[in-house]
Amino acid sequence: xxxxxxxxxxxxxxxxxxxxxxxxxxxxxxxxxxxxxxxxxxxxxxxxxxxxxxxxxxxxxxxxxxxxxxxxxxxxxxxxxxxxxxxxxxxxxxxxxxxxxxxxxxxxxxxxxxxxxxxxxxxxxxxxxxxxxxxxxxxxxxxxxxxxxxxxxxxxxxxxxxxxxxxxxxxxxxxxxxxxxxxxxxxxxxxxxxxxxxxxxxxxxxxxxxxxxxxxxxxxxxxxxxxxxxxxxxxxxxxxxxxxxxxxxxxxxxxxxxxxxxxxxxxxxxxxxxxxxxxxxxxxxxxxxxxxxxxxxxxxxxxxxxxxxxxxxxxxxxxxxxxxxxxxxxxxxxxxxxxxxxxxxxxxxxxxxxxxxxxxxxxxx
Ligand SMILES: *Cc1c(COP(=O)(O)O)cnc(C)c1O
Numbered sequence: 001x002x003x004x005x006x007x008x009x010x011x012x013x014x015x016x017x018x019x020x021x022x023x024x025x026x027x028x029x030x031x032x033x034x035x036x037x038x039x040x041x042x043x044x045x046x047x048x049x050x051x052x053x054x055x056x057x058x059x060x061x062x063x064x065x066x067x068x069x070x071x072x073x074x075x076x077x078x079x080x081x082x083x084x085x086x087x088x089x090x091x092x093x094x095x096x097x098x099x100x101x102x103x104x105x106x107x108x109x110x111x112x113x114x115x116x117x118x119x120x121x122x123x124x125x126x127x128x129x130x131x132x133x134x135x136x137x138x139x140x141x142x143x144x145x146x147x148x149x150x151x152x153x154x155x156x157x158x159x160x161x162x163x164x165x166x167x168x169x170x171x172x173x174x175x176x177x178x179x180x181x182x183x184x185x186x187x188x189x190x191x192x193x194x195x196x197x198x199x200x201x202x203x204x205x206x207x208x209x210x211x212x213x214x215x216x217x218x219x220x221x222x223x224x225x226x227x228x229x230x231x232x233x234x235x236x237x238x239x240x241x242x243x244x245x246x247x248x249x250x251x252x253x254x255x256x257x258x259x260x261x262x263x264x265x266x267x268x269x270x271x272x273x274x275x276x277x278x279x280x281x282x283x284x285x286x287x288x289x290x291x292x293x294x295x296x297x298x299x300x301x302x303x304x305x306x307x308x309x310x311x312x313x314x315x316x317x318x319x320x321x322x323x324x325x326x327x328x329x330x331x332x333x334x335x336x337x338x339x340x341x342x343x344x345x346x347x348x349x350x351x352x353x354x355x356x357x358x359x360x361x362x363x364x365x
Contacts, residue, residue, distance in 0.1 A: 004273035005046025005241045007359035008328070009041050011049050013121075013234035017221050018053055020233060025204055025215045029056035031079060031197060033218030035065060039349060040356020041222060041237055044072040045363050050221070051076040055245065057096075061217060063089045063357040070094075079122060082132065082204040085112045098158065099123050100132040105146040112151025121146070122156035125182050136178060136301045140185040147190040157183055158216070164347075165226030166206040176210055189201070189363055205231050222350040235336060238328030239272045239355045243292065243320050246312065255309050261286055270297075270315045272324050275306040278356035280326065283344040284308075290324050294331030329356060 021030060038046035047058050047069050058076050059067050062083040064080035069078060070093045079096045084104045088111060090097055099105050101119050112119045114202055120188040123143050134142045147154040159179045163172050176198065183196055196212040201220035203210040206227065219225065247269050255261045255269060263269075270292065276282045285302040295315035310340030312318040327335055337348035344351070 004244075005239060005278045005301055005326070005359040007042075007361045008240065008354050009045065009361055009363050010100060010234070010236050010238070012044075012219060013236045013365035014041075014046065014224060015050055015053050017223055017233050018050055018055060020231065021151070021201075021204055021215065021217050021220055022054070024213045024231070025199070028211050029118040029195075029214040030054075031057040031059050031214055031216040032221060033059045033081075033216060034069075034238065035059065035061040035081065036353050037065075037216070037357055039222050040353040042356075042361050042363075043070040044068060044074070045235055046221075046359075047074050047076070048072070055213070063093075063095065066095050076219060080207060084108075085127075085210075091115055091117055094205070096120050099146060100316070101319045102142055102146060107153065109149035109151045118151060118153050120155040121154045121156055123154065125157065125159050125179065125180070127159045127178040128171060129160045129175075131160070133159065137362070139182050140189070143182075143186045144189045147186075147192065154190060154192045154194065154212075156197060157186065159195045161198065161200055161203055161210075164200060164219075165204050167227070169207060172203065172207055172210070195249065198359060201225055202227065205229075219349055222352060224352070226347060228247040235328065237337075237352060237356055239359060240328070241272060241278075241320045241324050241326065243270045243318060243324055244307070245271045245320055246318055247271070254301075256285075256304060258302055261301040265313070267311055268318065269313075270310045270312045270318055270322075270324075271298065272308045272310055273306065274308055274317050274324075274326060277305045277358070279356075280308065280360040281340075281344045281346075281351075281354065284340070288340065288343050290326055291330040291333050291335060292324050294333060296333055296335075327351070331345070 008179050021355045032050045034043045036049050037043045059079040066078045087225045125139040189350040197214040199215040201217040223233045249267050253263045273319035282303045288299045297310045297315050300311045301309050337351040340351045
């Protein structure tokens with residue numbers, strides 16, 4: 001028996017978001033980021049939908065994720081953002097590495113020569129994220145050296161913004177300027193026509209100069225931006241479950257572990273099949289709402305491993321089996337990942353990956 005939580009993934013919202021990104025970027029090629037199982041939405045279905053609808057590349061973090069896509073018959077170009085542990089898999093599965101250091105480049109070159117193959121690669125330069133990429137000081141010299149390695153075809157150059165919401169653009173503008181300068185130097189010294197890409201979702205919507213030759217959005221595909229303005233994007237994920245039982249409690253009755261909630265009146269308490277094991281953060285204890293019968297009702301008491309309690313006293317008739325919406329809409333009411341992320345002190349990315357990856361998925365269009 002499955003646990004009860006269902007993630008309903010709306011393909012038409014996904015498509016709407018892709019079209020919105022394409023229009024906003026001036027129809028630049030889209031490198032669709034589907035890492036972390038497409039931010040909890042299911043990478044195979046999401047990738048298939050996006051590629052069928054005109055996404056130009058896919059990007060994932062690890063080779064294992066690309067294996068899943070290939071096994072499902074997805075033949076699109078796939079960029080591996082971080083992982084270069086299994087060099088031969090790049091050749092076997094036709095994957096494109098993002099190179100962050102010379103050592104890895106040499107290993108790819110050796111393998112390419114051994115196989116008599118030419119491997120397209122993208123090079124990443126660190127312009128202020130401080131995570132991965134060739135260091136700014138030596139990026140030009142290193143990139144030129146890598147471009148000269150036998151068996152490698154330098155196809156793209158990328159960098160990553162350290163701002164995901166761009167409330168303050170000054171550092172992002174600095175990063176973009178550095179990236180352009182580094183690219184110009186590399187372009188002078190190499191033959192190729194490099195695809196430059198840097199724009200994450202925030203930059204697509206807030207930094208028009210960052211579009212360059214392709215854009216690389218993740219979160220916006222799924223309907224969110226960290227900023228308050230969502231630019232007409234539509235949330236793709238709905239999380240729902242059901243009421244397991246409804247109980248009448250007298251005034252003064254404690255609810256759940258630690259008795260952090262005590263009824264102040266005669267109350268009807270619904271027990272819902274969803275808990276922290278389903279990715280519903282324990283920080284939502286006494287600190288979130290769900291939708292039942294079109295009402296917004298408060299979570300009461302601590303979130304349990306498999307269960308959450310709601311005060312449905314004011315929510316009309318609620319009975320076992322009724323639908324409960326944790327994320328998404330019900331009768332015109334809406335709970336967004338942004339709302340949940342504020343309540344738990346995190347970002348929509350974490351809310352989506354936590355809830356989406358642990359629920360049974362259903363795709364609707
Ligand atoms: C995750 C990631 C993205 C997408 O970022 P969003 O903020 O979700 O748009 C783009 N590029 C790299 C290198 C990433 O790791």
